[in-house]
Each structure stands twice: as C-alpha cells, then as structure tokens.
Amino acid sequence: MSEAIRRRVYGGDHDDPGPQPGHVYRELVGGPLDGLLADVTGWTPEEVGEGAALTTEIGAFGPGGRAVYEPRDGDPLYWDWQGDAP
Structure with a gap:
C-alpha cells in the first residue's frame, strides 16, 4: 500500500480514519x-473466514441496512460484496 494514499477504515474515527499500527x-x-478497510483485529480465524454484514446507510435498505461481504476465493485479504440485507 502506497504511503501517498491514505486508506479509510469502516467505522473509523472521523479525526483519523486511517489504518492503525498493529491492526489487521x-x-x-x-x-x-467499496474501497474501505474492515478492521478484523481480534477476530478468530473462523470469524474472518465468514466475512461480515456491515451496517450502512447507503445500501439498498437505507439506514439500518447491511452490506454483506465475504472473503474472496483464493485471496482472503479482499472481501467481495455479496449484496445488501435489511
């Protein structure tokens, strides 16, 4: 990851939304x-392997809806969007 590009973390602090040292x-x-980073620090391997349904106001179901992401086959560092859920 280039130092010139400061990535944003899902649910990150508005004052410092970037990745933090020691986090996964x-x-x-x-x-x-799309393009955000999910902080999985402290998650078990099983939890990381399942992906997550992340709350978002900008998905198909509006406020309170969730965007469902699952690890990519062959490259689990990327989680691909599977769709939105209520």
Whole structure:
C-alpha cells in the first residue's frame, strides 16, 4: 500500500480514519463500502473466514441496512460484496 494514499477504515474515527499500527484489515470490494478497510483485529480465524454484514446507510435498505461481504476465493485479504440485507 502506497504511503501517498491514505486508506479509510469502516467505522473509523472521523479525526483519523486511517489504518492503525498493529491492526489487521481486509479490503472491501464492490457495493456501498467499496474501497474501505474492515478492521478484523481480534477476530478468530473462523470469524474472518465468514466475512461480515456491515451496517450502512447507503445500501439498498437505507439506514439500518447491511452490506454483506465475504472473503474472496483464493485471496482472503479482499472481501467481495455479496449484496445488501435489511
């Protein structure tokens, strides 16, 4: 990752939304959260392997809806969007 590009973390602090040292991230690809990083620090391998349904106001279901992301086959550092859920 280039130092010139400051990545944003899903749910990150508005004053410092970038990745933090010592944390583990997955890149979200596609859907309403495309390009954000999901902080999976402290997650078990099983939890990381399942992906996540992340709350977002900009998905198909509006406020309170979720964007569903799952690890990419062959490259689990990327989580691909599977669709939106209520």
